[in-house]
Amino acid sequence: MIKLDVLAIGSLQRDEKGNVFDAHSSSVLIRTDERMIVVDTSTPYMKPAIKTSFKQIGVFPKDVDTVVLTHFHFDHVGNNDMFENADILMHPDECGVIDGAKPLDIDREIVPGVKIVHTPGHTKGSISVFVKADQKYVIAGDAIPKYSNYKKMVPPAINTDEELALESVKIITKYADAIIPGHDPPFLVSR
Numbered sequence: 001m002i003k004l005d006v007l008a009i010g011s012l013q014r015d016e017k018g019n020v021f022d023a024h025s026s027s028v029l030i031r032t033d034e035r036m037i038v039v040d041t042s043t044p045y046m047k048p049a050i051k052t053s054f055k056q057i058g059v060f061p062k063d064v065d066t067v068v069l070t071h072f073h074f075d076h077v078g079n080n081d082m083f084e085n086a087d088i089l090m091h092p093d094e095c096g097v098i099d100g101a102k103p104l105d106i107d108r109e110i111v112p113g114v115k116i117v118h119t120p121g122h123t124k125g126s127i128s129v130f131v132k133a134d135q136k137y138v139i140a141g142d143a144i145p146k147y148s149n150y151k152k153m154v155p156p157a158i159n160t161d162e163e164l165a166l167e168s169v170k171i172i173t174k175y176a177d178a179i180i181p182g183h184d185p186p187f188l189v190s191r
């Protein structure tokens with residue numbers, strides 16, 4: 001039985017000109033029979049919130065054995081140091097950017113029910129985590145940063161390849177019953 005908990009809800013604020021001035025990513029805990037996985041570690045600003053979530057759930061950061069990073073941007077990787085016993089895994093193309101990170105097997109399950117899917121476009125090495133729990137979840141990172149990207153079917157404003165980015169939005173939406181975006185609360189996909 002896979003359990004999924006949102007440790008921190010991502011947020012993003014823009015000024016009047018539309019420039020981002022404050023960004024903190026979502027952080028998610030996945031518990032399976034074999035593994036304790038955190039997807040994205042957000043920013044140091046969110047550390048107290050993440051610690052509170054661990055207390056409420058009743059597990060400890062030291063018990064996390066795997067940290068999966070959706071991509072290398074600073075607002076997704078800021079609390080890696082909380083997880084002293086974890087392997088830090090990400091797309092092979094982006095490993096070099098983050099201290100101690102190791103390459104993920106792409107488009108494979110890391111444990112039954114938890115699959116890493118390459119969803120490029122925001123960055124070249126962006127990945128999403130597809131989870132089959134009580135329903136089908138996708139932890140999308142910035143492949144789908146905001147609810148509005150899903151609602152309007154538009155790629156993330158920050159991207160390295162707009163076409164690929166839109167394709168990734170579609171791949172995620174097709175699979176998911178619920179999406180945990182990089183910088184918004186989780187939401188349900190309507191069919």
Ligand SMILES: [Zn+2]
Pocket residue numbers: 071073122142
């Ligand atoms: Zn990003």
